[in-house]
Amino acid sequence: MTDTRMNEAPAPRAAADPTNALSREAVPVAQLAMVTLDAPDAAGLGDFWSKVLDWPVAYSDENYAMLTGPSHALGIGTIPDYKRPDWTDDGHKQFHLDLAADDVADAAARCVELGAERADPQPGETWVVLLDPAGHPFCISDAKNWG
DSSP: OOOGGGGSOOOOOOOOOTTOHHHHHHSOSOOOOEEEEEESOHHHHHHHHHHHHTOOEEEEOSSEEEEEOSSOEEEEEEOTTOOOOOSSOTTOOOOOEEEEESSHHHHHHHHHHHTOEEOSSOOOSSEEEEEOTTOOEEEEEEGGGGO
16 A cells, blocks of 8 residues: 655644744744745856756846755845955854765866865865855855765
8 A cells, every 4th residue: 555645745833823932933934935045146156056056047147046946045136236245254254055975086177167166275275165146155065974
């Protein structure tokens, strides 16, 4: 007999009792739907990230691009006075993306071929820091380390 429940959407979580602090903590306030990057050229950066992640471009024009991944999306918005992040950032970096790859060196080399640049200096030995074409830092580390 085949269990068809595996293909069904999970049942919605019961609403939290607003008077019970413990039940409120068990239910997320929100879910991450998309990370959005600022850039000088949304379409160009969208093309770069589409090739790196192998995610399809759902929408792209001169002002905005959106890629759809397996569970989240990546948005890119054109900002007229875009300021490229500094590297090294001396602890002022706001965020960065962590990518997992089976072969870190090969993945880093392929990203460079697509338009990324290797960051200098490299702060670690088990990952590679790259800068996307708009200067956003991102790291590639061994997929085995992510469980």
